[in-house]
Amino acid sequence: MTPLLSIRSLTKRFGEREVLRGVSLDIASGEFLTILGESGSGKTTLLRMIAGFEQPDSGEIWMGDERLDGLPAYRRPVNTVFQSYALFPHLSVRENVAYGLRAQGAPRAGIFGRVAQALAMVKMSEFERQSPARLSGGQQQRVALARALVNRPKLLLLDEPLSALDANLRRQMQTELKSLQREVGITFLFVTHDQDEAMALSDRVALLRAGGLEQVATPREIYNHPETAYVAQFIGHTNILRAEVSGGVACAGTIAWRWGGSAYSNGTALFSLRPEAIRVVPPAETGLPSEDTVRFRARVATQTFGGASDFMEIVCPDGQRLRVRVPSGSSLEGEQRFEFDLLDAIPVRPAGSAAAAATTPSAGAPSTDTPSTDAPSADTPSADAPSADVTPADAAAAEVAAADTPPAGEGPAQ
Amino acid sequence: MSMYTRGYKAVVAVPPLLWVTVFLLLPYSILFCYSFWSVSPLQVIVHSWSFDNYRELVRNPIYALVLFRSMRIAATVTLLALALGYPLAYFLSFFATKRKDLLYQLVIIPLWVSYLVRGYAWKTILGSDGVLNGFLQYFHLTHHPVGFFLYSPFAVILTLTHIYTPFAFLPIYASLEHIPRNLLEASQDLGASPLRTFWRVVFPLSIPGVLAGATFAFVLTLGDFLAPLLVGGPSGIMISNIVVSLFGAAYNWPLGAAISLCMLLLVVGLLAGVERLEKKLSYS
DSSP: OOOSEEEEEEEEEETTEEEEEEEEEEEOTTOEEEEEOOTTSSHHHHHHHHHTSSOOSEEEEEETTEEOTTSOGGGSSEEEEOTTOOOOTTSOHHHHHHHHHHHTTOOHHHHHHHHHHHHHHTTOGGGTTSOGGGSOHHHHHHHHHHHHHTTOOSEEEEESTTTTSOHHHHHHHHHHHHHHHHHHOOEEEEEESOHHHHHHHOSEEEEEETTEEEEEEOHHHHHHSOSBHHHHHHSSOOEEEEEEEETTEEEETTEEEEOOOGGGSEEEEEEEEOGGGOEEEOTTOOSOOOTTEEEEEEEEEEEEOOTTEEEEEEEOTTSOEEEEEEETTOOOOSEEEEEEEGGGSEEEBOTTOHHHHHHSOOSSSOOSSOTTOSOOOOOBOOSSSOOSOOOHHHHHHHHHHHHHSOOOOSOOOO | OTTSOHHHHHHHHHHHHHHHIIIIIHHHHHHHHHTTOEEOTTSOEEOOOOSHHHHHHHHSHHHHHHHHHHHHHHHHHHHHHHHHHHHHHHHHHHTOOSSHHHHHHHHHHHHHSOHHHHHHHHHHHHSTTSHHHHHHHHTTSOSSOOSTTSSSHHHHHHHHHHHHHHHHHHHHHHHHHTSOHHHHHHHHHTTOOHHHHIIIIIHHHHHHHHHHHHHHHHHHHHTOOHHIIIIITGGGOOHHHHHHHHHTTTOOHHHHHHHHHHHHHHHHHHHHHHHHHHHHHOOO
16 A cells, blocks of 8 residues: 655754654554654654655655645645644634635635534534633644644644643543544644653654654554664663673573574674563572573662552662562562563664664574564674674664663673 | 832832822923913913913914824824835844844944934935935936925925834834744645735734834824924924924913823823724734
């Protein structure tokens, strides 16, 4: 199926700063796609290019067989919901919503009917004659949505539309936004820095980092199978383990496990281990762990209350610190035994190596454990395990990873 | 506000109260009294109360005539100042990206130059052996100096437009600067062309600035007497020139006071009307 919108290697620099570094992305018709990224990642610039408020330095934007880049904003079949709503203060709610229809020369007779319909859709009918200045943030948000949707655009762009709302209202609006999108069947391109929001709303999430896409996948896949250490750390919490792999065994400090992924036949590899994947082994249990379970010892450092579940920070004998999610109320101290399943240690590429990895041929065969990762090549240089092929991107990224996880010591202890 | 004691607040209020009393209330009260007095044939102010001065203003058509002419000149100058000031402000606010501050300064600098200097400058430009006539004759566009440039309502309007355009420009510029730029993006996003965006968004939102600028230009022009004095000639006389002569050579302070008070009421009424209009048309 041809995508609704096709973004092809867009680049943009503002002076010295490279805001977008060749971003390519296809958006399918009817999907809810979220561009997720930190502030400064270029996500808003990307959105503004699609809307027509910024011009790319190079690259193309296609909608079907119509090329959008180069067209002025008012000729593009997209509408935007702005971060600060941007309602016209001199027009009533009704006139705000009618603005687009009037601008496009819709037949006068039908305008108010469509406006009323759009306002009913966002539950704002009773405010038709009000001035936007008298509305609360959430209400303004709804009007802004109606104003965009009434034009029935092929693609709706939403630039952090919920970021100005308080937590409760935001959750409510998230639910409504999602059901609204299903109802109208319009493709939504949503921009946010809030990963929870992205996970809750999207059919697919495109994670943008420093102007480049790290991973584009469904929320479930991006959480369960992050491709890079950055993705793993950005989406939810995780522990990044730096392991030495040799002879089918991965060894991160005092934690060691079987590792069959042949891509890492030898050298250093990064693994993501979610805090909820680590369990406390009850002291009473004395039996041997199953083949697919990895056990290790660690001392409990701190436990932070977090409502339904607590976060616990544990320290392995070699000084490596890990975060563990434990049921709230269980209070543990001193040295404990912990375990996780082999499959929960997800191999990830070093942060920022997405582009490098895509162009560099893989050192070995694709990993069988991660079907989503087509070619993991996470050979990272380190002092004690020199690697054969090292790209500059890997080297830079390894420093990032090393800062997050203390260097592994010697000697596995299980 | 409770962090300030009553005493502190009282002390802070003294200077402005003093100012208003000494330089506003007192002079206007004196003017008010004068307007009901009269001048004896021996050129002595007679302190007896009557409406004679006001009756004279109504009876003699010259006053209404000059007032009407003054208002017409003021209205013309206002329209010209808006016609010049608005595009300038619009360009500066939305399109002058790099040289914005410099251009803004260039508009403002004439305000630092003495009014008299600018008045005399126009005199030398418009005079029969002035710059403009010299130019026209040099290029053989005319054979004789053109007389109506100087000492005419035309010269007054030209000079006053030059002097008061920055006053119209400033509030318009301020109101344009206050328009959130994302409203322009929203308008274009909804399919409105730049021209439609101007008429549907920019202009409506700048009306308060236009009103303020128009008020400045109109009120300042209406009360002006220097430009008519310098470049106006007999046909360019305005109402303030009459007041000046009544307080000066004619020595009829009471009649001058009566005209001044009428002018004052006119201007205050105008300001009140504009303020109400402005409130109705401003959104924030």
